[in-house]
Amino acid sequence: MSADKFIKQRSAPVDPFDPEKYIDAFYSNVAWHNDAEDSMKFFQDCLLEAFKEGNITGTTLLDVGTGPIPNMAFCAAPWFQEITLSDFSPNNREFLRKWKDGEINHMGPVFEYIMRLDKSGSMEERQDLLRKKVRNIVFCDITQPNPTASTVVDGVTFDAITCSNCLEVASFTLDDYAKSVRNICTLLKPGGYFVLEGCLEISFYRLGDKLYECYPIKKNDLQDIVQKAGLEIISMKVLNYTPRPEEYYYTDCESVFAIVARKL
Numbered sequence: 154m155s156a157d158k159f160i161k162q163r164s165a166p167v168d169p170f171d172p173e174k175y176i177d178a179f180y181s182n183v184a185w186h187n188d189a190e191d192s193m194k195f196f197q198d199c200l201l202e203a204f205k206e207g208n209i210t211g212t213t214l215l216d217v218g219t220g221p222i223p224n225m226a227f228c229a230a231p232w233f234q235e236i237t238l239s240d241f242s243p244n245n246r247e248f249l250r251k252w253k254d255g256e257i258n259h260m261g262p263v264f265e266y267i268m269r270l271d272k273s274g275s276m277e278e279r280q281d282l283l284r285k286k287v288r289n290i291v292f293c294d295i296t297q298p299n300p301t302a303s304t305v306v307d308g309v310t311f312d313a314i315t316c317s318n319c320l321e322v323a324s325f326t327l328d329d330y331a332k333s334v335r336n337i338c339t340l341l342k343p344g345g346y347f348v349l350e351g352c353l354e355i356s357f358y359r360l361g362d363k364l365y366e367c368y369p370i371k372k373n374d375l376q377d378i379v380q381k382a383g384l385e386i387i388s389m390k391v392l393n394y395t396p397r398p399e400e401y402y403y404t405d406c407e408s409v410f411a412i413v414a415r416k417l
């Protein structure tokens with residue numbers, strides 16, 4: 154690992170993100186650590202809990218830093234009319250467009266797991282529903298005061314926003330992290346819900362030969378940042394787990410969180 158160089162996506166001259174490698178590395182399994190402490194299951198369980206029975210609903214949903222696979226929107230799809238996916242990476246946005254056009258299917262274990270618990274139809278039906286509801290796939294940069302500036306949703310605010318594993322990747326410092334949360338919240342309507350998931354105290358994750366530097370946010374700082382951004386925390390769950398020794402090659406994450414918050 155020491156021979157590899159850490160990179161930050163925003164400062165890379167060419168988009169380094171490899172959508173297929175990412176899906177292969179992180180979405181090909183829902184049993185990373187062991188059944189009781191699996192981070193991928195935790196993320197999906199918390200999403201299902203947040204969106205169950207239309208607890209969080211509205212007309213418009215924005216998913217921030219979607220990556221190549223829209224798993225948060227997959228859980229939320231029944232409860233919104235129009236969904237916007239967004240990402241900094243052109244490779245990811247192109248991959249999402251191909252998925253929306255039907256050139257790529259996401260029928261892997263993570264979506265299978267979600268539908269097994271959700272019990273509201275098949276994976277294929279949910280994927281079709283989501284494809285119909287996704288209206289836009291846009292550029293966003295959460296480090297900027299207006300993250301979706303110059304896109305078709307410039308100036309639009311949303312009924313709800315979801316975001317997973319993006320803030321720690323986009324931030325160099327605690328201040329960056331706080332600013333990015335505030336930037337995202339400018340896109341949320343008053344009373345709207347923000348569902349945020351991610352890693353605590355992570356310093357890197359690996360994709361192929363690339364190490365992505367992350368800001369290791371602490372739980373108390375995170376709570377403070379979310380509240381100071383004008384949100385009321387409705388629930389916060391944390392899973393601490395013990396990775397298998399070989400997992401440290403891929404990331405030093407040992408703790409993941411899920412927050413449901415509401416804009417005051």
Ligand SMILES: C[S@@+](CC[C@H](N)C(=O)[O-])C[C@H]1O[C@@H](n2cnc3c(N)ncnc32)[C@H](O)[C@@H]1O
Nearest residue numbers: 218219220241242293294295296317318319323
């Ligand atoms: C670790 S991936 C998470 C993807 C997906 N949300 C998930 O949970 O699997 C981080 C994502 O954040 C995106 N990203 C990095 N910097 C960003 C920024 N400044 N603004 C918006 N998205 C960014 C990356 O392109 C990538 O898709």
